[in-house]
Amino acid sequence: MKVVLATHNPHKVAEFQQIVAATRPDLEVVGYDGPEPVEDGITFAENALIKARAASAHTGLAALADDSGICVDVLGGSPGVFSAYWAGQKKDAAANLELLLDQLRDIADPHRSAHFISTIAIVTPEGAEHVVVGDWPGRLATEPSGVGGFGYDPIFIPDGQPAGVERTVGEFTAEEKQAQSHRARAFEKLAPLLATL
Template identity: 80%
Template sequence: MRVVLATHNPHKVAEFQQIVAMTRPDLEVVGYDGPEPVEDGVTFAENALIKARAAARYTGLAAFADDSGICVDVLGGAPGIFSAYWAGQKKDAAANLELLLDQLADIADPHRTAQFVSTIALVTPGGEEHTVAGVWPGRLARTRAGENGFGYDPIFIPDGQPAGAERTAAEFSGEEKQSQSHRARAFQAFIPLLKTL
């Protein structure tokens, strides 16, 4: 069975294909090639639903969409839904990361707490709508490290690692990230919905 992931981001498609393959190998996740809707929601859930609705209408398939970002506690939860555009409308991941590091330059380590948040929305061709969320807590490093990731992964240090051996999300193996990330956590809550397809 085919389901469409409402994103033009090939990194997200690959990540979701790996996650789905571990839990529902009978589902084929395909990328979305239709028009990009305006994401004018004010929450991750609203924006995920906007994308999933557009993909379901355009393709006639069940569609799911992820809206995710990094929420920094000392910034009141920002960048949040603006994570992809933090440094401007160009969606420049390197510039976004550098701006965030610059904004936190004088913040002491105990106050650099943050979390990745992912909300997944499912919209069926019949109009059913569901959302689930996953949170990956951690803190922000002062410098980037690692090549196995994108976005803010090179500065995000997930909680729960042994002291003295902490790594950024970009230093995790693909398998580690797929089992622990905010998307993986949201997807665990999403599995029961997939079983209804």
């Protein structure tokens, strides 16, 4: 059985397929090749639903859509829904990361708390809609470290690591990230819904 993931980002498709395979090996996550809808929602949930509705309508399949980002406490939760466009409309991950680090340059470590949010929407061709949220707390490093992951991963230090260990997600293996990430946490809540497809 196929479910379409409403993204043109191959990293997300691969990540979702690996997460889904753990509980639904019969479910194939395929990328979306249709037009990108305008994401004009002001919350992660609104944008996830916009994308999932468009993908389901275009393909006739059940559709998943993830809207995610990093929320920095001292910035009032920003970049938030603007994470992918923080440095402008080009979706330049390196520029986004550099700008965020520059904005936090004088912020001391105790005040660098942040969390990744993943909001996943599922929309079926019959019109059923569900939204789940995963939250991954941590804080931001002062400079990038590691070559794994993508986006803000090289500066995000998740909570809950062993004493004396402070790795960024950029230093995690793919398996470590998939087991702990905001998407994995959201997917735990989504799995029972997928079982009904």
